[in-house]
Amino acid sequence: MTQEIVFDVTVIGAGPAGLAAALAADREGAKVLLIEREARLGGILKQCIHDGFGLVRFGEKLSGPEYAQRFTEPLSKSNIAVWTLSFVSEIQIDQQESVLTVITRDGIKRVHTRSLIFATGCRERTSRQIGVQGRHCAGVLTAGSAQYYTNILGKLPTKRCVILGSGDIGLIMARRLTLEGAEVLGVYEAKPTPSGLTRNISQCLWDFSIPLYTSKTVTRVFGDARLSAVEVASVDSCMCPIAGTEEMIPCDALILSVGLIPENELAESIGVPIDSKTKGAVVDERNETLLRGIFACGNALHVNDLVDYVSESGEIAGKAAANHTRKSRGLVPVECDCSLLYVVPQRIDRKSEQMERVFFFRSLQDLDHATLTVTKCGETLFTKTYAHLRPPEMVRLSIVLSSEQLSGCEALRFHLEETKHE
Numbered sequence: 001m002t003q004e005i006v007f008d009v010t011v012i013g014a015g016p017a018g019l020a021a022a023l024a025a026d027r028e029g030a031k032v033l034l035i036e037r038e039a040r041l042g043g044i045l046k047q048c049i050h051d052g053f054g055l056v057r058f059g060e061k062l063s064g065p066e067y068a069q070r071f072t073e074p075l076s077k078s079n080i081a082v083w084t085l086s087f088v089s090e091i092q093i094d095q096q097e098s099v100l101t102v103i104t105r106d107g108i109k110r111v112h113t114r115s116l117i118f119a120t121g122c123r124e125r126t127s128r129q130i131g132v133q134g135r136h137c138a139g140v141l142t143a144g145s146a147q148y149y150t151n152i153l154g155k156l157p158t159k160r161c162v163i164l165g166s167g168d169i170g171l172i173m174a175r176r177l178t179l180e181g182a183e184v185l186g187v188y189e190a191k192p193t194p195s196g197l198t199r200n201i202s203q204c205l206w207d208f209s210i211p212l213y214t215s216k217t218v219t220r221v222f223g224d225a226r227l228s229a230v231e232v233a234s235v236d237s238c239m240c241p242i243a244g245t246e247e248m249i250p251c252d253a254l255i256l257s258v259g260l261i262p263e264n265e266l267a268e269s270i271g272v273p274i275d276s277k278t279k280g281a282v283v284d285e286r287n288e289t290l291l292r293g294i295f296a297c298g299n300a301l302h303v304n305d306l307v308d309y310v311s312e313s314g315e316i317a318g319k320a321a322a323n324h325t326r327k328s329r330g331l332v333p334v335e336c337d338c339s340l341l342y343v344v345p346q347r348i349d350r351k352s353e354q355m356e357r358v359f360f361f362r363s364l365q366d367l368d369h370a371t372l373t374v375t376k377c378g379e380t381l382f383t384k385t386y387a388h389l390r391p392p393e394m395v396r397l398s399i400v401l402s403s404e405q406l407s408g409c410e411a412l413r414f415h416l417e418e419t420k421h422e
């Protein structure tokens with residue numbers, strides 16, 4: 001017979017977001033379950049052996065596993081039930097609770113939970129999703145897979161490779177593979193500017209003399225059982241390859257770092273509305289989705305640049321989920337124009353007693369001396385000037401907004417503009 005178990009808060013995913021969410025809910029006195037499909041806790045941090053984690057939160061440069069340990073240690077001393085090698089196969093929701101079907105090593109279990117938190121992380125875009133032509137032979141792999149082979153399995157997946165895309169994982173792998181003795185022939189980026197953090201461009205490419213080619217892409221791959229070469233070409237302003245600029249590069253691997261997509265199939269299966277810009281759930285400032293009692297955090301909500309913000313979003317969701325009452329909300333939409341890539345949260349609750357509202361946003365393009373304006377019905381509520389904004393670098397912004405300021409407000413609007421300075 002299927003075992004039926006009741007919890008106050010259930011968290012799906014035990015990466016940094018899920019760990020922080022479970023601990024925060026536990027601190028509020030809730031009975032918490034943490035479900036993880038892998039054997040070990042920590043999510044992507046397990047394979048990130050480089051340092052640079054935790055600068056904002058702990059003021060230290062930790063490796064991924066060290067950062068995870070700061071959360072797994074208190075977890076092991078808490079009352080949180082942890083189910084690893086467990087997979088949620090189905091969720092049903094009603095007014096009062098969610099019911100999860102979970103496949104575990106001890107059989108199928110049905111979990112009844114008052115609040116549910118999605119902390120399922122994100123996955124990498126593959127060569128199929130970016131339309132690289134040619135046979136899909138061995139040697140075409142994502143940067144995260146290359147990292148897993150190198151750091152977890154101890155196997156070098158290439159001796160001579162090309163990296164497509166200048167996302168942070170690709171940059172970190174360019175350095176890592178070089179340190180392991182592989183030859184990284186170059187990082188090719190279709191956009192005119194790199195996608196990764198400035199510190200990663202400098203520490204992972206320039207420090208190791210690895211070339212970065214912008215406005216160039218890989219158009220074809222060659223090889224039978226194993227990749228033997230790639231074709232690269234320059235692209236125009238619409239990112240279309242320019243005929244006559246093709247060049248063949250012999251190599252044994254093409255490593256892709258072409259973007260991350262929040263993993264939300266489970267959330268979508270119960271009808272959680274998704275933001276087309278972030279590909280994560282639409283949430284309010286407590287990270288509650290538009291479905292009552294369902295929360296989202298971390299990279300499942302939007303792709304974060306720093307793990308510190310991932311943990312913060314987990315804590316917000318965990319605390320709110322533990323104290324969830326299904327009291328009615330007065331949701332005000334938060335909108336951004338085309339000067340921003342996105343803003344999270346996409347709603348704020350004018351009935352919330354908490355006046356400090358934390359937003360995360362990214363600019364659409366590189367801007368120097370840019371002013372952010374937040375308005376309601378044409379009235380300016382807040383402005384702030386930034387010396388530099390770059391799309392890869394997420395901005396955290398805290399604004400105090402009272403219920404009175406938000407009364408009669410149809411929407412909050414975010415706008416960025418480059419301003420002249422002396």
Ligand SMILES: Cc1cc2nc3c(=O)[nH]c(=O)nc-3n(C[C@H](O)[C@H](O)[C@H](O)COP(=O)(O)OP(=O)(O)OC[C@H]3O[C@@H](n4cnc5c(N)ncnc54)[C@H](O)[C@@H]3O)c2cc1C
Pocket residue numbers: 012013014015016017018035036037038042043044045048051052053054086087088119120121122144147168169172263266297298299300304305306307308310
């Ligand atoms: C290569 C790389 C380098 C990075 N470098 C840095 C850095 O130097 N500094 C920094 O601050 N940040 C860095 N980051 C970013 C940071 O690591 C991530 O933002 C963070 O790990 C995301 O946390 P998460 O909990 O949202 O997701 P994840 O860490 O991906 O965890 C999600 C977890 O959910 C589980 N899961 C998913 N679906 C299910 C399901 N259906 N059932 C059960 N479990 C499920 C997964 O198995 C996984 O364990 C890096 C990221 C990568 C990939």
